[in-house]
Structures are given as C-alpha cells and as structure tokens.
Amino acid sequence: MATLNINGQSMDIGELDPSTPLLWVLRDELGLVGTKYGCGIAQCGACTVHLDGAPVRSCQIPVGTLENQQITTIEGLATADGTLNPVQQAWIEHDVPQCGYCQAGQIMSATALLSKNSNPSDAEIDASMSGNICRCATYIRIKAAIKTAAQTASGTAFYDATSQPETA
Amino acid sequence: MKPFSVQDDKKVTDLNRRQFFKVSGVAGGGLVLGLGMSASKHANAQLIAEGPSELSPYVQIQSNGRINIFSKNPECGQGIKTGLPLIIAEELDVRWEDVDVIQADIDPTKYGMQLAGGSMSTPMNWTAMRQAGATARLMILAAAAQQLYVPIAELRTSESKVINTTTGDEYNYSEFAELAATMPIPTVEELSLKDPSDFTLLGKRYSGVDNHELVTGKPLFGIDQNRPDMAYATYTKSPALGGTAISFNEVHIKSLNGVIDAFIIAPVGDLIGQGMNGAAIFGGVAIVANSTWAAMKAKQELEVEWDNSAADTNASWSKLVANAESIADQDGPMELLNNGDVDAAFANADQIIESFYEFPYQSHVNLEPQNCTALYENGRIELWAPSQTPTFAEPGVAAIAGISPENVVLNQTRIGGGFGRRLNNDFAFEVTAIARLMEGTPVKLQWTREDDMAFDFYRPGGFHSYKAALNAEGIMVAFSDHFITVAQDENSQRPIEAANLSLDILPMEHLENVRVTQTLQPAAIQTGYMRAPGSNAYAFTFQSFLHEVAEAAGKDYRDFLLDMLDREDLPAPPMPEGMPPGLPAPVAFSNERARNVIASVTDRAEWGRAMPEGRALGLAFYYSHSGYVAQVADVSVNSQKEMTVHKVWSVADFGFIHNLNGAENQVQGSVLDGLSQLMYAKISFEGAVIEQSNFHQYPLLRMSNAPAVDTHFLEPIDVFPSGSGEPALPPALPAIANAIYSASGERVRKTPLSELGYTLV
Ligand code: FES
Ligand code: FES
Numbered sequence: 001m002a003t004l005n006i007n008g009q010s011m012d013i014g015e016l017d018p019s020t021p022l023l024w025v026l027r028d029e030l031g032l033v034g035t036k037y038g039c040g041i042a043q044c045g046a047c048t049v050h051l052d053g054a055p056v057r058s059c060q061i062p063v064g065t066l067e068n069q070q071i072t073t074i075e076g077l078a079t080a081d082g083t084l085n086p087v088q089q090a091w092i093e094h095d096v097p098q099c100g101y102c103q104a105g106q107i108m109s110a111t112a113l114l115s116k117n118s119n120p121s122d123a124e125i126d127a128s129m130s131g132n133i134c135r136c137a138t139y140i141r142i143k144a145a146i147k148t149a150a151q152t153a154s155g156t157a158f159y160d161a162t163s164q165p166e167t168a
Numbered sequence: 169m170k171p172f173s174v175q176d177d178k179k180v181t182d183l184n185r186r187q188f189f190k191v192s193g194v195a196g197g198g199l200v201l202g203l204g205m206s207a208s209k210h211a212n213a214q215l216i217a218e219g220p221s222e223l224s225p226y227v228q229i230q231s232n233g234r235i236n237i238f239s240k241n242p243e244c245g246q247g248i249k250t251g252l253p254l255i256i257a258e259e260l261d262v263r264w265e266d267v268d269v270i271q272a273d274i275d276p277t278k279y280g281m282q283l284a285g286g287s288m289s290t291p292m293n294w295t296a297m298r299q300a301g302a303t304a305r306l307m308i309l310a311a312a313a314q315q316l317y318v319p320i321a322e323l324r325t326s327e328s329k330v331i332n333t334t335t336g337d338e339y340n341y342s343e344f345a346e347l348a349a350t351m352p353i354p355t356v357e358e359l360s361l362k363d364p365s366d367f368t369l370l371g372k373r374y375s376g377v378d379n380h381e382l383v384t385g386k387p388l389f390g391i392d393q394n395r396p397d398m399a400y401a402t403y404t405k406s407p408a409l410g411g412t413a414i415s416f417n418e419v420h421i422k423s424l425n426g427v428i429d430a431f432i433i434a435p436v437g438d439l440i441g442q443g444m445n446g447a448a449i450f451g452g453v454a455i456v457a458n459s460t461w462a463a464m465k466a467k468q469e470l471e472v473e474w475d476n477s478a479a480d481t482n483a484s485w486s487k488l489v490a491n492a493e494s495i496a497d498q499d500g501p502m503e504l505l506n507n508g509d510v511d512a513a514f515a516n517a518d519q520i521i522e523s524f525y526e527f528p529y530q531s532h533v534n535l536e537p538q539n540c541t542a543l544y545e546n547g548r549i550e551l552w553a554p555s556q557t558p559t560f561a562e563p564g565v566a567a568i569a570g571i572s573p574e575n576v577v578l579n580q581t582r583i584g585g586g587f588g589r590r591l592n593n594d595f596a597f598e599v600t601a602i603a604r605l606m607e608g609t610p611v612k613l614q615w616t617r618e619d620d621m622a623f624d625f626y627r628p629g630g631f632h633s634y635k636a637a638l639n640a641e642g643i644m645v646a647f648s649d650h651f652i653t654v655a656q657d658e659n660s661q662r663p664i665e666a667a668n669l670s671l672d673i674l675p676m677e678h679l680e681n682v683r684v685t686q687t688l689q690p691a692a693i694q695t696g697y698m699r700a701p702g703s704n705a706y707a708f709t710f711q712s713f714l715h716e717v718a719e720a721a722g723k724d725y726r727d728f729l730l731d732m733l734d735r736e737d738l739p740a741p742p743m744p745e746g747m748p749p750g751l752p753a754p755v756a757f758s759n760e761r762a763r764n765v766i767a768s769v770t771d772r773a774e775w776g777r778a779m780p781e782g783r784a785l786g787l788a789f790y791y792s793h794s795g796y797v798a799q800v801a802d803v804s805v806n807s808q809k810e811m812t813v814h815k816v817w818s819v820a821d822f823g824f825i826h827n828l829n830g831a832e833n834q835v836q837g838s839v840l841d842g843l844s845q846l847m848y849a850k851i852s853f854e855g856a857v858i859e860q861s862n863f864h865q866y867p868l869l870r871m872s873n874a875p876a877v878d879t880h881f882l883e884p885i886d887v888f889p890s891g892s893g894e895p896a897l898p899p900a901l902p903a904i905a906n907a908i909y910s911a912s913g914e915r916v917r918k919t920p921l922s923e924l925g926y927t928l929v
Contacts, residue, residue, distance in 0.1 A: 017425060017461075024461035028400065033392040034385015036584075038535050039617045040464075043863035046535060074385030088383040095375040095829045098837055099245030100382040101535045101584030107383060126872035133863065135535040135585050136245050137840030139874040141833065 004066055006030065007076030018064025023047045025063045026073060034074035034104045038133070045132030048105040049073050055112040057131070074104035077111060086153035087111045090145040098136035106132050110146050119150055225278040226256055226297075227304040229345035233328065235262055238272040240279040241289050242556055243378070244586030246893040247830035248289045250377045252297050254827060258369045259301030259362060262328040262341070269377040274558045274578040282580070284556040285591050285697070290826075290889050291794070302359040304348075308341050311348035327368075364824065373829040378582065388582040390554030393541040395610035399428055400460045402467040403598050403613060405452035405623060408479035408856045409693055410440060412451035416472040421455060424469065426462025430455045433601045435478075436568055440694045441656055443625075443665035444557065444591045447564025450623070454602045460614050467616070476856075480657070480692030485629065485852040488689050489526065492652040496524045496633040500650045500685035505671050508681035513646030517637035521720045525634065525709035526918035528850040530627040531866060532698055536584020537620040538595040542603035543610040544569060549603065550577040553596045556586045561593040568600045588697040592625050621866060622858045625696025626851055628654050628667035632709045637681075642721035644732070646681035654695070655688035663688060665695045670702060672741075672757065673710050674791070678732050693853055699838075700894040703792035704845065707898030708905060708919060711788040715906045716915060725787050725906065726770045733759045733766070757791060761821045764882055765789065765798040769819035772878060773800035779911075782806055783814075786907025788899040795895030796821040799839065801875075803907035810929040813843055813875040813904055818896055821882040823889040828881075831892040835879045838893075842900025844869035847928060850920045873928040 003010045004025070013029055021040075026032040026049070038046030040059050047058040050072035077085045084092075087110050097103045106129070113120055113128040120128070125146050134142065228236040237256050243249040253269045272279055281292075305325055312330045313320040316339075324331050330339045364370075381388055406412065413432045421430045430453065437448030453472055457463035514520060541552040549569045555561050558578045566573040583590055599613040615623075630653040637646035653667045662668070669684065676682050698704060718728035740756040766789050770776075773785060783804040790797055797820045805811040816839045825831045848867040852859045860866045901919070908926075909915050916924060 020459075020461045024459060028459045028461070031394065032385070033387045033394070036389075036535075037391065037460075037537065037614075039863050041617075041862055041864070044535065074383075078384055084380075084383065091383045092375050092379045095373070095379065095833060097245075097376055097379055097382050098247070098833060099535070099583060099585045100376075100378065101245075101389060103382050104385050129871045133535065133868050133870065135533060135587075135868060137837040137844065137869060137874070138833065139840060139869075139871040140836050140877060143871065143874075 004063070004071060005069065006032070006071045007073060013063065016063060019062045021059050022049065022061040022063050022066065022071070023058040026058065032073050032075050036101055036104055038102070038105075043133070044102070044105075045109060046102050046105040048108040048132065050108060050112055053112065053115060055109050074108060077107070085111060086149040087114065087145070090149035090152065093148060094141045094145040096138050096141040096145050098138055102132060102134045102136075106134065106142055110142070110149065114146070114150055114153060118153065120146070225272070226300045227260065229342050231342055231345070233266060233340050233342045235260070235267050235328065235341070236270055237267050238270050240272045240282050240293070242282065242284040242558060242580050242583055242586070243271070244284050244556055244583035244590065246284060246289070246586065246834065246891075247376060247827065248284060250374055251290060251827050251830055252293055253377070254369055254374060255294065255297035256301040258367055259298045260305050261301075261325040261368075264369055264374065266328045271580060274580055276559050282559050283591075284583075284586055285588065290891050294889055298361050299356060299359055302361055303354055306354045306359060307348040307351040308344050310351045311344040312339065315344055315347055370826040371824070371828065374827045375829065389536055389584050390541070390552060390581040391536055391539045391584065391614070393552040393581060393612060395541065395543060398541070398610040398612055399456050399458065399606060400463045401454055401456045401599070401602050401611050401613045402463040402616070403433070403452050403454050403602065403619070404467055404470055404472065405450045405619075406472075406474040406476055406479065407622065407858075408474065408476040408481060409483075409623070409858070410450065410479040410856065411474040411476035412478065413453050414473045414475050416453050416470055421466050421470060424462070424466045426457045426459055427466050428456045428458060429606065430466070431605060433598075436597065436601070439594065440692050444560070444696060447567045447597055449568070449594055449597045449601060454605075456602065456606060456611060460612075463614070464616060479856045480690070481855045483691040483693055483856040484854050485529065486854070488629070488654070488691060491689060492526070492631040493524070495652065495687060496631070496650065498650065499648070499683070500652065500687035502686040502688070503683070504651070504669065504686050505676065505682055505684040507683075508646070508679075510646050510648055510681045510683040513681040514635070514637045516639070517646070518640045519638040519720055521636045521638070521717050523634050523713055523716055523917060525632045525713065527629055527631075527705040527708060528919060529629040529693070529852065530698060530845060530849045531621055531624045531851050531860070532585070532587040532589035532627075533621065533863075533866060533868065534583075534585030534587060534589050537617050538589075538615040539613060540595045540599040541610060541612040542596075542599040544600070544603040544606070545608050547571055548575040548577070549600060550579070551596055551599070552579045552581055553593070554581045554583040554590060555593050555596060556583065556588070556590040557593065561596045564593060564597050565600045568597050569604050587699045588701065589624060592696055594623075617863070618861045621860055621862060624851075625665070625694050627698040627701070627704065628664060628695040630654065630667065630705065632706075632713070634709075634713045636713070636717045638717070638721050642723060644675065644679065644717055644721070647675055647679050648683040648685075650685050650687065652687045652689060654691050654693075656690065656692050658690045660688065660690070664691075666697050666701050667695055668702070669706070673706055674789070675714065675732060677738060677757070678735065693856065699841070700792055700897045703790060703895070703898040707788065707790040707792075708846070708901040711790060711899065711902030712905050712915070712917070715902070715909065719909075724776070726766060726775055729766055729787075729789055730763055733762045735759055755794065758796070761796045761882075762789060762791060765796045765819045765821050768880065768882060769798040769800050769817050772819065772880060773802070773817040775800060782911055784907050784910035786903045786905065786910055788902035788906060790895070790899040792895045792898055794823075794890035795892070797896050797899050799896075799899045799903040801900070801903040801907045803904055803911055805908055805912045805926075809924070809926045811908065811926055812929055813873075815876045815878065816900060816903065817878040817880070819880045819882060820892070820896055822892050822895070825881050825892070826889060831881065832879045834892040835896040836877045838896035839877045839900045840869055840874050842897045843873075843875070843904060846901045846904055846919050846921055847926065848920050848922050850923070
C-alpha cells in the first residue's frame with residue numbers, strides 16, 4: 001500500500017508500517033499538521049478527520065486499512081481558491097477559538113454533521129459534538145457557530161474534498 | 169466584524185526589505201531603543217535590521233500602506249496576540265483592517281519581559297503599548313510636517329491617514345514612513361495619549377488574529393514545528409515522581425523499527441522544590457526515532473529498572489485526607505492571622521457554625537500535550553517552545569546545554585492551552601538534554617497524554633476547617649480557619665509551590681475577630697500555578713461556607729454579602745517584593761465595586777424569584793487578579809443527584825474592556841471550566857504515583873452539559889484594565905454548589921461532585 005487519497009489528491013506514503021495511525025501519517029509524513037494529537041485513545045476528538053464523509057478519530061485508524069477511501073482533513077475544507085466553508089466562516093465570525101488547539105477537530109465534526117443534517121436541533125448538535133473536548137470550553141460559541149453555519153449553508157452543498165470530482 | 173487576513177512571519181522575511189520602513193520606538197516597559205540589531209540572535213530580525221533605518225520593535229509601515237504590529241507575549245488562548253496590538257493600533261490611529269499582526273521574537277532587550285501568566289499581560293503592558301503606538305504616530309506627524317512644509321499643529325491623524333486640517337488633503341502614513349524612521353524618538357512627556365472617549369478601536373469586538381489560520385489547519389503550535397531532517401523523541405520517567413533510571417532494555421529498543429537512538433538522562437536539579445524558577449528535570453529514558461509513532465511504539469516496549477529512592481513513596485492523597493480529617497477540630501500549629509479576640513467572640517456567640525472542606529489536586533490538561541523542538545549545533549541551541557515564560561527558560565536551557573545564554577535562541581509558538589502549566593519549562597529542559605546528545609539533528613520531543621497527566625505541576629489539594637460565630641442578631645462576629653496544606657517534606661516550614669493561602673479573602677478583612685492557622689502535611693508531588701491559582705480552590709470553600717453562615721443566620725445570601733461589604737475600603741496594600749517592573753501599583757479592594765457586581769448579577773438573574781421544586785439559584789462573589797466577579801447559577805437536582813446547570817449569569821468589573829469578544833470568551837470559558845472542575849477534576853496519588861492517566865479517568869465537561877452563560881461587564885469605574893482570563897472561574901464553583909444546596913438541601917463540601925454521586929444530565 002503506497003498511496004492515500006487525501007483531500008482529493010493521491011498522496012504517496014512509501015513503505016510505512018501499516019499499523020501506523022492515520023494521525024501520525026498525516027502529521028509526520030505528509031505535513032498536514034492541522035489534525036491534532038490530544039489523547040491517542042479516542043477520547044478527545046482533536047484528531048477528527050472524514051473518512052468517506054463520516055467523522056472518525058484518526059488516532060485509531062491504522063493507515064493500512066485506508067485503501068480506496070476518501071480522507072478529508074481540515075486542510076481540505078476550503079475550496080482551491082481559498083474560500084472557506086460555511087463552518088469555517090462561522091467560526092471566525094463567532095470568534096470561537098481560544099487556544100484553538102481543538103478547533104480543527106471541532107470543525108471536522110461540525111462539517112460532517114451539517115453535510116448530513118442541514119438543520120440540526122440542539123440535541124443533535126450535542127450528540128454529534130460529544131466526542132470533541134474543548135479544554136478552553138468554547139462550547140457555547142461552537143454551538144452558536146454551528147447554527148450560523150446551518151443558516152448560511154442552507155441550500156448550498158458543503159464543500160468537502162470527497163464530493164470533488166476525482167483528480168486525474 | 170469582518171475577518172481579515174494575517175500575514176505570517178515567513179512573508180515578512182521574504183519581502184524585499186527595501187519595501188520596509190521602520191518607524192517608532194517605544195518608551196517605558198523596559199524597552200531599549202536604537203539597539204544595534206546586528207546583535208540579534210534572530211535571523212529575520214537581522215534581515216530587517218540591514219535596512220536603511222532604525223528598527224522598531226513594535227511597528228513597521230510598508231510602502232503599500234500595510235502596517236505590521238508585533239505582539240510580544242506568548243499566545244495561549246487568552247487572546248493577547250489580538251489584544252496588545254489593538255492597543256498599539258489605537259494610539260497609532262490606524263484602521264484595524266490595515267494591520268498585520270506578527271508574533272515577536274523572544275528578545276528581552278527589545279520587548280522586556282515576555283510571558284503569559286497571572287492575568288498581568290494587559291495591565292503590565294497597557295501603558296507601554298499605548299506609548300508605543302503614540303510614539304510612532306508622533307514620528308509620522310513630525311515627518312509629515314517636514315515633508316509637507318506644514319506646521320505640525322495643522323496636521324492630524326485619522327484611520328491610517330495624515331490630514332492637513334487647512335486644506336483637507338489626506339495622505340497615507342506610508343508616504344511619510346521613510347522619513348519618520350529618521351525622526352528623533354519623542355520622550356514620554358512629549359506624547360499625548362488619547363482620551364478614552366476618543367478611542368475608535370478599543371472597546372469593540374474583534375475576532376482573533378490567528379482565527380483564519382486556525383480554521384484552515386495551518387502550523388501554528390509547538391507540536392506543529394517541523395525542521396529539515398528532524399527526529400522525534402519520547403521521554404519516559406519513573407511513575408514514582410522523582411525516581412531515576414538505572415538501566416533499560418537498550419538492545420531491544422534500539423533494534424525496533426525506526427528507532428535512531430535511546431539513552432538514559434540523569435536528573436538535573438530539584439524539580440519538585442525549585443518550582444517554576446528552576447532548571448530541573450527528572451531522570452529518564454529518551455528514545456529518538458524517525459517518526460512520532462515509532463518513538464511512541466518503542467516507548468510502549470520500554471522496560472526500565474528505576475531507582476525510586478529519591479521519590480517520596482509515602483506520598484498518598486488518601487493518607488493526607490485521613491490525617492486532615494483527624495486534626496480538623498484543632499487549630500493548626502502555625503498562626504497566620506490573629507485579629508481581635510476570637511476566643512471571646514466564640515465564647516459569647518449565639519450560634520457557632522463549623523464545616524470542613526476538601527479540595528483535590530488537579531491537572532491542567534492542556535489539550536496540546538507538552539512538547540518542544542530543539543537543534544543543538546556548534547555550541548549553540550535553538551528552541552521552538554510552546555512556553556508561557558520563554559524569557560525564564562533561557563538560563564535553564566543554557567545551564568543544561570552547558571553553554572552561555574548568548575548561545576540560546578528561543579522562538580515562541582502558539583500554545584495549545586496554558587492555564588499556568590507552561591509557566592514551567594520542564595519540556596524545554598528535557599529536549600535540551602536530548603538535543604545535546606543528538607548534535608546536529610533537530611529533535612521534537614513529544615509527551616504522550618499519559619506523560620502529560622502523570623508529570624504535571626499540579627494544582628495542590630488541601631482542606632479548610634472553618635468556624636463562624638453569630639451573635640444574637642444573626643450578625644457574623646468571628647471567623648476562624650484551620651488551613652491544612654502541603655509542604656515538600658516534613659522539615660519544610662512553608663507550603664509547597666502554589667499551596668499557600670492569601671490572607672485577604674472575604675471575610676478575613678471584613679471582620680474584627682479572625683484567626684487563621686495552618687498545618688503543613690508532607691508530599692513531594694510537584695505543584696504549580698493553575699488558572700486563578702489559590703482562588704480556584706478557595707472560592708469554592710470560602711463562598712460555600714459563607715453561604716452556610718448566611719443560612720444559619722436566616723439571611724438571604726445577597727443581603728448577607730451586601731451587608732458585609734457595606735464598609736469603608738482599607739488602604740491599598742504595598743507593592744509585593746520582587747515584582748517585575750512596569751506593574752501598576754496595587755489598588756485597594758473596593759467594596760463599592762464588589763457590591764455593584766453582586767447587585768447587578770442578582771438583578772439580571774431575577775434573584776429571589778419563585779423556582780420550581782428541585783431547582784434553585786445560587787450566588788457567589790469572588791475577587792481575584794484585580795477583577796470583581798459575581799455569578800448566579802440556575803441548577804436543578806433530583807433525588808438521584810442528577811443535576812443540570814441551566815444557566816449562569818456572570819457580572820464582572822475588570823476595568824476597561826478593550827476587546828469585548830475576547831473578554832466574553834474568557835468569561836464563558838471560565839464558567840464552564842469551573843463547572844468541569846467542580847464535577848470531575850481530581851488527581852490522586854499513592855506511593856508518589858499519579859493514579860489518572862488519560863481523559864477517561866480525568867473527564868472534562870462536554871458540550872451537552874454546558875450551560876448558557878449570560879456575560880456582562882460593568883461600566884468601569886477606573887479605565888485601567890485588569891486581565892479577564894482568570895477571575896471569572898473561581899465564583900462559578902460556589903455559585904453552582906450554593907444552588908445545589910438551595911435546590912436539594914444537601915451541602916457539598918468537597919470536590920469533585922462525581923465522587924459524591926452527582927452526575928450532569
Ligand atoms: S487524539 Fe484521537 S481522539 Fe484524542
Ligand atoms: S480552544 Fe483550546 S482546546 Fe478548544
């Protein structure tokens with residue numbers, strides 16, 4: 001196994017140990033450091049990425065299991081011309097981050113939620129975001145930003161690299 | 169507020185330096201002007217310094233009109249990278265949209281003290297940052313006058329422009345920047361700072377300057393650092409704090425895939441005793457590998473023979489609790505305060521209320537586990553350190569590397585959570601020791617979450633045994649506290665780091681008869697400062713106990729507090745010894761400001777209104793870091809101890825608020841952090857081994873249990889701002905605990921509440 005499909009691009013990962021968690025391949029091998037390490041045991045959500053559009057904890061996914069799957073990371077959310085997706089925009093508008101360390105994972109969970117459910121209830125937001133810890137406790141703004149993003153995004157598709165046409 | 173883009177450091181170095189005009193210097197704040205920058209240890213500073221004019225530490229104006237403002241202090245989530253440049257921009261009289269904020273190098277010769285701690289960044293730098301902006305503005309005006317042949321009095325500035333008041337002509341600052349850089353630097357006396365009523369930027373809402381980079385996953389943090397041909401390290405220490413490594417399965421570890429080297433590192437200094445000032449590390453085993461994962465995997469296979477003779481293997485939280493309980497009804501052997509005649513007041517009391525409170529050790533659990541990157545080469549070391557006190561790290565790094573401090577270069581990175589943990593630089597010292605043995609190879613040391621939880625500088629646990637006397641009118645007339653805290657060993661005569669009690673906590677200064685005594689219990693577990701240190705524990709115990717006293721007196725808690733605070737202020741305390749220069753003089757506790765926040769928050773929460781069965785409001789007030797905060801919590805609790813915190817109202821007086829977004833975010837986070845601590849946070853230890861390892865054993869609040877927070881700031885009496893990152897946390901715990909009592913009749917006297925059977929639903 002030598003390539004991964006990340007953010008719509010094929011990326012060569014050479015002869016890596018297939019048991020290496022995707023998290024460390026992204027961070028150390030591919031320079032995609034937006035995905036963060038927080039706990040290594042699926043407790044914090046800092047490492048959340050999308051696998052075929054669904055949020056997963058990349059610290060738990062051996063890279064050897066990922067052939068033929070579309071991986072999206074925080075670096076893949078904005079369009080090629082740099083336009084932010086509605087979640088990212090809402091995060092800036094609400095000034096959500098404090099230290100900011102958890103926020104890539106939060107945004108990945110929120111984007112996955114909104115791409116499946118464009119108008120989530122409070123309880124649905126809580127349920128989808130319960131795997132993401134924010135040590136700075138910015139939860140109030142995260143929730144407000146998700147609601148703003150749901151409004152601005154209504155009717156427009158969420159950009160996600162997995163919905164992009166296959167790159168040649 | 170429209171987001172704006174932020175330029176990163178690299179672009180600055182990439183710019184043709186002839187595009188730069190360097191203006192301004194700054195007076196005050198320990199800054200040195202006109203310093204020959206050839207002496208700078210930083211490559212990009214040197215590059216800029218080769219330009220035609222004098223370098224300014226804070227302000228650069230580019231020929232295209234963009235304005236670079238340098239932010240001196242570490243950013244750990246407190247918003248300082250937005251806050252300090254805003255203050256400069258205000259007095260520089262520019263549009264915020266024209267500003268690019270750049271993180272300054274660590275260089276005390278230019279910036280003075282560079283740290284994030286004690287809610288001091290804003291108050292310490294408020295005047296200096298205003299002067300920095302005003303200085304640059306005055307130099308631009310002087311240059312404009314010369315260039316336009318117009319008296320300076322006929323020129324004014326507005327929104328990044330110089331305006332000729334006679335002709336109405338407008339000019340961009342950049343047109344005068346080159347000449348401005350050659351103007352004499354005005355003295356402080358020549359500067360006229362704006363009247364706060366003329367502020368055009370300060371006091372509004374701003375989105376953090378790094379937000380765009382954060383939401384797109386750009387490398388900002390310590391953990392994101394990447395150097396060419398970098399190696400990755402783990403460092404494994406004895407689970408018994410203070411133990412050292414004798415030997416390990418070296419041959420096996422070195423045979424593992426990806427492992428480059430593995431070696432024992434001897435301990436340096438007294439990590440437990442030296443606190444945040446020491447260059448100290450525990451001994452252990454370093455594994456250096458070609459990826460983080462290879463180093464972590466090898467760490468799992470490590471078998472080490474430890475020498476734990478230096479560890480305090482008697483250190484046990486359960487023993488501390490048992491012993492504290494056994495001496496609760498006595499006074500302690502050390503008398504800290506004895507005012508009036510406490511014994512007589514108790515002898516004549518109509519009613520005596522006694523209670524024993526317990527608070528545990530806690531961990532900071534920054535979401536970014538400790539890490540640091542270093543390159544040692546040719547007798548020089550460079551570090552990329554997510555440190556709250558980079559200035560303090562330098563001598564320790566030099567000592568451990570065995571080189572002089574001139575050969576240490578520190579770069580600051582964004583910090584994935586400070587909370588006081590990164591006031592200690594142990595991670596920087598560890599990577600120094602490792603990099604020293606890997607000469608020529610950049611090394612990133614990565615702690616696991618388990619390392620992070622097992623080797624914190626913990627918030628110390630402790631106990632208060634309180635006693636209050638009420639007279640026949642139900643007035644509180646005497647108070648005593650037996651404070652039981654921790655010392656490093658049985659010979660120590662003072663509490664271990666951050667385990668002391670300040671003697672100005674309500675009601676100590678508000679009653680005639682007060683006695684405070686202290687008992688020290690030994691436990692060699694390293695401790696340190698955590699967000700609102702001291703206050704984060706004592707607010708819960710003091711404000712819960714005062715609520716008990718009010719209840720015993722049959723008084724509403726708001727009225728009880730307002731009565732107690734209805735008195736003349738004491739004189740301001742003296743400046744404490746050994747404080748850094750530039751601090752504003754201490755001010756007296758203002759009873760009026762305290763009363764105002766209590767009155768305001770109880771109004772906003774409609775204090776006194778009827779509540780349904782099993783649901784109540786709780787109130788608390790606390791003063792810390794010069795901030796006055798009162799909070800009301802609306803809490804339901806049922807017979808199964810399932811509780812919901814519906815809402816918390818917070819009213820704060822922090823003086824002038826210069827970025828409302830930032831202050832509000834800090835208060836919201838503080839309240840939720842307080843709830844998290846109240847419910848879950850506890851570190852325990854047996855035989856000097858920490859018993860919690862990861863978030864499953866040290867839970868944090870999650871979104872589903874986060875209450876709404878109504879955040880309000882009072883109009884400042886005084887324009888001087890205090891910090892907003894800490895003082896809103898302490899009152900959250902007792903406000904919620906007092907509501908639990910009023911809702912259920914059960915008084916909680918220890919945290920975390922999860923151990924008393926409470927859950928959040
Ligand atoms: S690092 Fe993967 S869930 Fe915490
Ligand atoms: S913003 Fe700091 S952990 Fe979420």
